[in-house]
Amino acid sequence: MKRKEKHDLWKKRMEAYEDSGETIQEWVSKQDDITEYQFHYWRKKIKAEVNSDSSDEVSQIWTSFDVPTFPTTSIEVRIDDLSVYIPENVSEEHLSRVLRVLRNG
Template sequence: MNRKEKYHLWKNRMEDFEASGDTIHEWVAKQEEITEYQFHYWRKKFKSETNSQSNNQINSGWTSLDVPTFTTNTAIELRLDDLSVYIPEDVSEEHLCRVLRVLRNG
């Protein structure tokens, strides 16, 4: 019997035990060629497997959140009468000086 077959055999045995309502000692006594040591070994194996799966589900339970994007706008808008000049935040100082010179001399 390979590992997979043995695993399923013992999985079925554990299900039978749970459904029986017997104590471990009573259930094992009714079985052929099963010791309490084997029973406890497999029961512990399945219990730790279940705990491991539960922990993985808890740890991998990521939640997706929609986080709004906040943009900081340090742009400048100059208004003079009917003239409006928008100066983006990444404008070079040199370029801004040229624009202001033109406005002064205009």
């Protein structure tokens, strides 16, 4: 039997075991050509493959986000541990509102 065929056979056996609702000992005892040692070996091997596949999927997930950029010419206002960067071209009205909020906050 080829490696792939054997692997597929054991995957089917694992599914049959899961569907049976029996303990490993009960299920294996009803099989003619399977030992508990073989069962545990293949169960561990197949679980490792599943875990490896899912970790590969996780490592391939990409996330994007916007990184704010500040104008090269700006004013930095610091109040305690708060820093506000104000672009050079901000309107006087807008700057007045920001300062008013900071004073009253």
